[in-house]
Amino acid sequence: MKNLYLKLLLGLLALSACDLEQEVEIDLPDYEIRPVLEAYIEPGERYRLLLTRSAGYFATLPSLDNLLEDLLLDSAEVTITHNGVDYVLESTLLFDPTTQKIYNYAAGMNDLVPTESDLPFVLNITLPNGETIEAETRLLPQVEIDSVVIEFPETGQPDDTLARALTYITDDPTTDNYYRRMLHLNSLDSLPEQDFVTDDRLVEDSVVVFGTGFDFAVGDTLLTTLFHISEDYATYLESVGGASAANGNPFGQPSPVISNLRGTANALGIFTGLVSFRRNDIVTRN
Structure with a gap:
């Protein structure tokens, strides 16, 4: 046993004498x-x-004066077609x-999305360089919230x-x-x-049933x-969450954003119908 301790001690001393720091250069693709x-x-x-443009992780942040100009992608030809009508979206x-x-x-002030429709909405975008973005979506039926039940612990319990x-x-x-379930407190x-x-x-x-803590x-x-x-859209949201988590973890696996966009532009993002139901409830003790 003494010999084992001695060998361990000698091994630790040898490691302490080594130079364990070494710079490694990694060539990242453009x-x-x-x-x-x-x-x-x-x-x-x-x-x-x-419609914006992405930026590299190590890219220089744009100045406040040029923030919108550097981020927004303008001069594109954008149309959304529904029920045989082409809606032109202007810059x-x-x-x-x-x-x-x-x-x-955006389209004109009076060009509003119908409240109900089973017909598809088709997006076509031509960028200034000639590349295209295409996608299609539909409106899903609204699902209502049946009730929101407020519950307190039994009287005498902590908190x-x-x-x-x-x-x-x-x-x-x-x-x-x-x-997708969202819950805001007091204000959106x-x-x-x-x-x-x-x-x-x-x-x-x-x-x-969706629950919360007390x-x-x-x-x-x-x-x-x-x-x-x-x-x-569910897949897109989950992939965005995964990419965000991986972005802050140097040891994590890359997590790509999964889009529903097609075309020659290799674009990221989402084109989807968004049907919601909202209610407000004030917490009271009956």
């Missing part, structure tokens, strides 16, 4: 700048989208205070002044459905308390939003 698209078909809203600059999103292409919220919806068992301007994507593969008896006080306003989304 980054390919790609178009980036966010386009949501929302019932009752104008046809609009955001502009819009800000939606509800979603906190910026758009740089019995805080409540949780249980959100109930009815799922259609005859189709594969995907949902705040960061969401919850924001996640789920499907109905594990749903039993057609009832879906985090809300009497008087709080809970703004619950339910989006009935397509599978490609």
Whole structure:
């Protein structure tokens, strides 16, 4: 046993005498700048989208004076076709205070997305260099929130002044459905308390329940939003989350963003219908 300790000690001394630091140079390939698209078909809203360009991880950040000019991709020909009508989206600059999103292409003020339609929406974009972006989507049926139940712990329990919220919806068992659930506290301007994507593969008896922790006080306003989304949008959101996580982890595997865009431009992003249902509930103790 003494010999074993002695060998270990000698080994540690030998390691301490070694130079364990070594610089390694890695040749990174040149980054390919790609178009980036966010386009949501929302019932009752104008046809609009955001078209920008990506940037390399080590690229120099644009100055504030040239921020929009460097990020936005203008001078593209953009049309969305629905029910035989071509809606031309012109270059502009819009800000939606509800979603906190910026758009740089939009159709006319009276060119609104229908509230209901089974027909496809077809996107065609021709960039200034002649490359194209193409995509297609549909509006899904709205799924309503059946109820939001506020529950407090039994009186006398620790922290019995805080409540949780249980959100109930009815799922259609005859189709594969995907949902995005968002929960804001007191204002849509705040960061969401919850924001996640789920499907109905594990749903039993057609009832879906979204829960929270015991985090809300009497008087709080809970703004619950339910989006009935397509599978490609669910895949896109999950891939964006994976890419964001991998981007902050030097030891993680690369995670590509999975888009539903076609065409010659090799663009990133999403073109999808966005149908939502929202309700507000004030936390009270019955």
